Amino acid sequence: MFFALRAVTVVAFATAALAAPKTNPDQCNENTAPFQIRLAYAGDKGMAVSWNTKQQLANPTVYFSKNEILNRFARSDISTTYPTSSTYNNHVVITGLKSDTTYYYMPACGNQTYTFKTARRAGSSTEFSFAMIGDMGTFGPDGLSTTVGKGASNPLKPGEKTTIESLMILKDSYDFVWHVGDIAYADAWLKEEKAGYITPVNQTDGGAEYDKILNEFYGQVEEISSIRPYMVGPGNHEANCDNGSDLEICLPGQLNFTGYRAHWNMPSAESGGVENFWYSWDHGSVHFIQFNTETDFPNAPDEPGGEGDEDAGPFAPSGSQLAWLKKDLASVDRKKTPWVIASGHRPWYVSTTECLECQAAFEPLLLQYGVDLVLHGHKHFYERHAAVDNGTAQEIDANPTAPWYIVNGAAGHYDGLDTPSLPYVPTSRKVISVYGWNLFTVHNCTHLSTQFIASGNNSILDTATLIKDRTC
Template identity: 30%
Template sequence: MASSWRLLVQGLTSLVFLCAHADEYVRPPPSPLVLTAHGKPASHPQQVHISIVGEKNMRISWVTDDRTRPSVVEYGTSPGKYTASATGDHTTYSYFLYKSGAIHHATIGPLEPSTTYYYQCGKAGDEFTLRTPPARLPVEFVVIGDLGQTGWTASTLSHIAGGGDYDMLLLPGDLSYADTQQPLWDTFGRLVQPLASARPWMVTEGNHEIETLPVVEFAPFVAYNARWRMPHEESGSASNLYYSFDAAGGAAHVVMLGSYADFGEGSPQRAWLERDLAGVDRRRTPWLLALLHAPWYNTNQAHQGEGERMRRAMESLLYEARVDVVFSGHVHAYERFTRIYDNEADSRGPMYITIGDGGNREGLALKFIKGHKSAHLSEFREASFGHGRLRIVNETTAVWTWHRNDDQFATVRDEVWLHSLAAGEPAAAAGGRPVDEL
């Protein structure tokens, strides 16, 4: 009940603000890079981030400039009192004249759900705090894409931190915008550490993670794969570029797809996706989400048609599995579509949401195409920086809100209630329920 009142008050407050201030909003220009330094000893951990591994484990990842430090995490439920430890491994990589620090990964657990743990990495430096996700609904995801490390990125992160608690962050590609400048991976890791060390960050790759160069034969995704290790092996995937995981005790299944891994007929990714979706029991898992980088539906002038080949190859699989929502990035704006299948409105298809507006250095994609063939399917679109939140309330109902970065605070600019496709067709909107329920 308290949760419902919170959402109601938040929505009404945002509506009042929008009515009063809609004419005052000015679209933000690109912002300079924010380069976060590391002023601590080489033995101290930096760039700490966490990700879930299976139902009860958490992977802790960090970097030390001292490559001899142990890959060990000590942890417990009281500050400074560590009752367990886990030892992992570390790796390094080179890129031209750049050589990374030791990139450590250690998996801790089994952990209790909805529990705060205190931990230290490598027997040195600061103590960090994390909270494990819940074992049952409700669960809340923050969703941001095309993040980068600019002043607007810092604004987005501050709005997330100050916008109410959440359980996990999902990022559909384009993390650091290092683009072969490897020290930018380090500054990005330091920038996001306050949030990424406290809640799981589950990411998939974007085009800015590829980092190949003409003539010079650097393998793609070297930095991304070394630094952001995701639970692909645990989900039966042979590649860190696509994987899946469960949340809220299996009430939600999240599929992270790779826009830049082979996805055609006979490809390993397609074969994996078929197996993964076939293993989802919608009686046990009422919510099914998917994330990828290049959007399949897009009325913005930027990146037109870049997701079309993947859509043709994989859309039917998501439709047949009754995926509820597909999140994407790549286009530096926000856009929400109705439920779609094969370019037509379809109540059994996923809702498509583009959220590539985290704060990247390239600026916003300002131009939407009025006469675009998908314009009638696009229900809300705006070129502004921001982040989204998906709160799955129960087995049948969820609410999505998009929070625009509006100077000192985040404005709720878009809100829609969703009905799980596993629950069948939604009933007609009742009194008190927003009419834009999907």
């Protein structure tokens, strides 16, 4: 059975020099006020703006300009909700912008002006950095904090910063954030109740506790996602309901990527991909690719009969994702974007259980087209590998021909960190079990480096540089 695609990407509307109050078709009140604002690239001359409201909007509208006089607007008709959601997700794509340019913006009925910067022009050789996180949930009483319930471990130490706080402190050091799956962990609400971690509620509350935790996450991350593009990929916790085996009370809003599909608006329309599942974009000297390790390839773990067996997907006809990935990789102009960086949630080079189905599907294409770096989450620790060609390590400072692999699912959530298996796999070069995130810097066409940053105190715990022998 194929699922209908959710139309969350919108057509660009003409902008006009009109005063904001005259162009707002929705009556402003507390139910139309915007919150949970989030950005995503829409090509190098566009920006997707998403936000939530308590009621459906007839025409979600964003006002913007190069200065604080917001005399232009873009508009859509995308205002959607789903079962167990108390809010509506609104999406507008602003097109026709200039690359690498700062704009001021505000969703209609808002009372605060924000800024965003469009993507660097494809082919620009200017140095830039981006942040990478994986497996980050809500922080505070309903998520990771200084206390844990039964069956969880690794609470925050008193005074330690959360990953969101660390990212905010260092926000001027990166252009965008890439969250490579497992977002919010709201699906674990009943598991937390059973462990005595959060106050028990009626288990037939219609998904209210799930919705509460989800809204807390999007509210917490808004301070980042409203000022930096927040690119995302699908993880298993977007597909399932990890509530302690009481699957009979999982409601539709918690299953089959429902919330994930509604909340985000990634550049699939601009790159020929599918929804928020697989897509690509250019940024400076890099071609970035997000692929989907959960569904839509042979033996995918979250499809019926897969390892996860979450009864999720597929979201396109058989073979579509791999055909898209092959076409996308083949079309990359390596003179314009010499670097290719790809991400998928589940790793296949890692010192614990590997996703061998993912490896069989994706590794041949990543090798064939010379992808430089592959990022994964899913395992709740940090593990830096060598570059790897079918299990054979190539050192990253010696012009490797195979992709360099990094696993980082250590951004933090209620269940804590994982312990990798000993001995570590032969391709492993560094393992750290601390909450943290990666800062990647693309220096030029030959040098790309990373720093693993401990969220608790912003200290740098690991550094490494990939070196390629090519002419800039």
